[in-house]
Amino acid sequence: MTNEKRRRLRAALKIHVALAAGRASRPTPFLPLDAWRDLTRSARLAAIAADRGWTTAASAARANYRRSAAELSDRLAACLRVLDADDRPGGLQSPQEILADLAALEAEFGEVEVDLKEKTVSVTTDSVALEGVDLGRFDLALRWDLESDSGSYSVIALDPNPAAEEETTTHPHVREEALCEGDGRVPIRRALEEGRLLDFFLLVRQVLVTYNPGSAYVPLSRWRGVPCADCGASAPDDEADRCDRCGDDLCPDCSTSCRDCSGTCCSDCRDRCGGCDESFCPSCLSACRTCGESRCHGCLEADVCGDCRDDETDEPETHVNDGETDEHDDDAAVPLAADETVTTDAPPATTAAADAPLTAVHAVRLGEAAVPA
């Protein structure tokens, strides 16, 4: 007998002893007396409500009666399963059958590793690829000295390609080296209890090569992170943002907040204020009533933008001259060009003599007579 075969035989014997000890220590299931008491009480209340014609109360009591009956039925079925497991002919495999399983595991997986010191049996799967995502190989390590439940084996990623958002999730159904067995839970449990190692490892492998998108720690659609709608880069799901208007996913670099309401906007949904050039969501921008351009509320005054208000102040205005000169006065003297002449209007007459016909030669002065022309 080779050393390897000797080691496997010792392992088969130890596994058998561990499983047998586990069975011996399994407590006898208790009768579900509490569920029975609930059922009898529910039945009594339902009968009282029906006898007294309390229609609404009778309906509720009847529903409660039904629930209690279902609960008791489930508890009795669980007791029966435990009792059946002890009596099943398939029961606990003999050491020879466990040894045969170890040999079959080598044929199935190419190699099986038995560690007597660590009390483990391990096999390695082929590389697992689901929907184009390569998850690598997995080491399935069973501790035979632990109680036969999900805590007795580990699923260890040998070529980790974990989910972008959660590095301990190395497979859609594996987190922190623990498989969430789903539909495989009952047959896996039964195979472990009976020492059917070949069946156990086959079942675990088949769970690993099956993708259930409806119930995964991280679905494969998000395995590489969330694609940004603006730049296309992938962001971990817990870092990605979402446009409040269209719902598109955004990476942290492309996510922009509206300066007014702080809402998140993608590049398609946000706009810039033509006045201050800041980013806003469309709800926080209004159109200038003069030019129609988009402005934020801070850049509008009475619904008019700054540019239009400036245009309005450029138009000419009438105002009272208070006699003071103003260097910016439009009437200030302007130097003439060489070819310019000044034409001035005659000042309006302000005395009574203005109505008299004008003499051609001289005006009358005191002490003088008018000299006809």
Next chain:
Amino acid sequence: MKVLLINNDGGGFADHVELPEGTTVIDLFRRTVKHRGPEDYLIRVNRQPAARDEALKEGDRVSITPLKIEGAG
């Protein structure tokens, strides 16, 4: 003849079943799995892959394991 049937589909029960002489692997499969075909299962006789028309013998151990078993998260 009596064979040990391990049905890992659902309950994962192991039971001895009484079968007529000459029962083949596919006969036992169809008797056990009503609504799906053998292509959806790993079928092992005495821990080895077996041909569908292989005749079973007294004391054989037959296991039927689904190819697709949905995990959870």
